[in-house]
Amino acid sequence: MGLDFSVIPKYLDIVLLGALWTIAITLGAAIVSFFGGILLAVIALYAHPVVRWPFRAFSFLFLGTPLLLQLFLIYFGLVQIGIDVPAFVAGVIGLGLHFAVYNSELFQTSILAVDKGQIEAARTLGLSRMQALRKVVVPQAVRDVIPPIGNNMIALLKDSALVSVIGVSELTLSAQRAIGSTYRPFEFYVLVAAIYYIINLGMEAVLRRVERRIQASK
Amino acid sequence: MNAQKPFIDIRHAKKSFGTLEVLKDINLQVDRGQIVAIIGPSGSGKSTLLRAINDLDPLSGGEIWLEDKQINMDLPHRQYERHINEVRQEIGMVFQHFNLFPHLKVRENVTLAPKMLKGLSDAEANALAEEQLTKVGMIERIDYYPSQLSGGQKQRVAIARALAMKPKVMLFDEATSALDPELVEEVNLVMKQLAEEHMTMIIVTHEMGFAESVCDRVLFMDQGVVVEEGPPEVIFRNPKSERTQNFLRKHLAGNQA
Ligand SMILES: Nc1ncnc2c1ncn2[C@@H]1O[C@H](COP(=O)(O)OP(=O)(O)OP(=O)(O)O)[C@@H](O)[C@H]1O
Ligand SMILES: [Mg+2]
Numbered sequence: 001m002g003l004d005f006s007v008i009p010k011y012l013d014i015v016l017l018g019a020l021w022t023i024a025i026t027l028g029a030a031i032v033s034f035f036g037g038i039l040l041a042v043i044a045l046y047a048h049p050v051v052r053w054p055f056r057a058f059s060f061l062f063l064g065t066p067l068l069l070q071l072f073l074i075y076f077g078l079v080q081i082g083i084d085v086p087a088f089v090a091g092v093i094g095l096g097l098h099f100a101v102y103n104s105e106l107f108q109t110s111i112l113a114v115d116k117g118q119i120e121a122a123r124t125l126g127l128s129r130m131q132a133l134r135k136v137v138v139p140q141a142v143r144d145v146i147p148p149i150g151n152n153m154i155a156l157l158k159d160s161a162l163v164s165v166i167g168v169s170e171l172t173l174s175a176q177r178a179i180g181s182t183y184r185p186f187e188f189y190v191l192v193a194a195i196y197y198i199i200n201l202g203m204e205a206v207l208r209r210v211e212r213r214i215q216a217s218k
Numbered sequence: 219m220n221a222q223k224p225f226i227d228i229r230h231a232k233k234s235f236g237t238l239e240v241l242k243d244i245n246l247q248v249d250r251g252q253i254v255a256i257i258g259p260s261g262s263g264k265s266t267l268l269r270a271i272n273d274l275d276p277l278s279g280g281e282i283w284l285e286d287k288q289i290n291m292d293l294p295h296r297q298y299e300r301h302i303n304e305v306r307q308e309i310g311m312v313f314q315h316f317n318l319f320p321h322l323k324v325r326e327n328v329t330l331a332p333k334m335l336k337g338l339s340d341a342e343a344n345a346l347a348e349e350q351l352t353k354v355g356m357i358e359r360i361d362y363y364p365s366q367l368s369g370g371q372k373q374r375v376a377i378a379r380a381l382a383m384k385p386k387v388m389l390f391d392e393a394t395s396a397l398d399p400e401l402v403e404e405v406n407l408v409m410k411q412l413a414e415e416h417m418t419m420i421i422v423t424h425e426m427g428f429a430e431s432v433c434d435r436v437l438f439m440d441q442g443v444v445v446e447e448g449p450p451e452v453i454f455r456n457p458k459s460e461r462t463q464n465f466l467r468k469h470l471a472g473n474q475a
Binding site: 007115117119120121122123125126127128129131136139140143182 | 273274301303304306307309310311313315317318319320321330331334335376379380383
């Protein structure tokens with residue numbers, strides 16, 4: 001049995017729809033992980049211990065257990081206690097929080113690396129500590145950490161395939177469905193790999209633009 | 219209220235870092251519109267005293283008053299934060315290393331605090347920024363980033379940023395000592411202009427010539443105490459204390475070498 005790529009056009013719409021879901025999940029989770037990461041970093045560095053410790057436990061949980069398990073827990077587990085989240089939302093939250101914890105580590109380092117004179121200058125103008133963090137320290141910390149955060153976001157794109165296990169019809173699951181009807185795994189997996197690669201290139205292009213914009217203000 | 223009360227009143231200020239006593243019972247009264255220079259050798263506590271005034275380095279003992287308000291009041295944490303944020307709006311501070319916000323353009327460096335704290339609209343804040351930047355001669359660079367400015371220009375923007383909060387007092391901590399010699403004068407000129415407008419100022423400096431020409435009073439500090447204070451012509455021409463004489467002699471020699 002040779003290769004036959006002619007089966008692809010018939011299923012292309014399903015696969016492309018899957019690609020759109022993958023992009024949507026990745027984008028949603030990236031946003032959650034970005035702002036969640038900043039929030040977690042600020043809490044880890046500045047919050048009262050009463051707040052800090054539960055969050056630290058939470059972070060540890062997310063770092064120390066498989067993402068797959070976290071997705072199961074959010075999607076299947078929460079229903080049991082009456083919280084019924086749609087699969088897409090569960091996927092965005094699960095992926096988003098998981099990567100928020102990773103991003104938080106990066107943000108913490110870069111927040112601490114911002115010159116102490118910055119917060120002092122902001123405070124002497126009368127800004128509160130929170131205002132100074134929000135307007136002066138965090139924007140600079142974010143600026144310095146965009147390249148490694150970008151790497152995390154590309155890892156996030158790849159891990160988004162995991163949400164297929166809770167039934168989100170993203171790229172990988174769509175391919176599996178097409179394969180189920182055609183018995184053509186090689187053709188469809190190659191196609192899907194190519195699509196992941198293209199999305200990846202797109203993300204990298206966006207990242208480079210962001211980096212250039214930032215560079216201009218340095 | 220007592221009309222004789224000084225504008226800034228520092229009483230028995232003490233400060234230790236661990237076991238190191240950096241300020242030992244400092245007293246300083248500054249009247250409205252007065253310009254005071256603080257000179258002294260490295261490590262004598264000049265910066266610590268200045269930073270205590272707006273509570274960047276809180277005192278271990280003593281009191282600091284601005285008009286009828288005690289700055290280092292004893293309050294519960296939350297209330298104290300609110301109090302100190304208000305006090306700091308009235309005290310402008312200029313640092314040796316400028317500390318401009320590098321991610322913001324010159325304009326936004328100046329408008330940030332007035333917009334956040336005084337609720338100015340964009341138009342009002344822009345007008346304010348233009349006014350202050352014109353004053354320090356930096357209006358042409360309003361849309362530049364700090365990284366695109368020379369040291370002297372950065373410091374002038376930093377002064378405009380502080381002035382935009384309409385402070386009652388300006389504190390300068392060696393505002394020109396990180397600058398190349400040829401850039402010192404442009405910053406000094408701005409400070410002289412403020413002096414002519416009768417801004418109350420406390421200026422920590424190593425520039426004796428500038429201190430003599432601008433200041434009403436000079437304090438000589440050494441090892442956490444005020445050794446001698448008086449009008450500039452006395453401190454610089456006829457200092458009584460031997461420590462002051464030695465410091466000035468060494469400083470003069472150092473400048474010529
Ligand atoms: N945060 C700090 N922790 C510990 N020691 C400090 C701290 N800040 C200042 N000191 C010490 O306090 C002393 C006075 O420092 P300060 O910066 O006030 O001196 P200064 O007169 O401004 O000196 P310079 O002319 O070098 O700026 C120095 O011995 C310094 O090492
Ligand atoms: Mg100093």
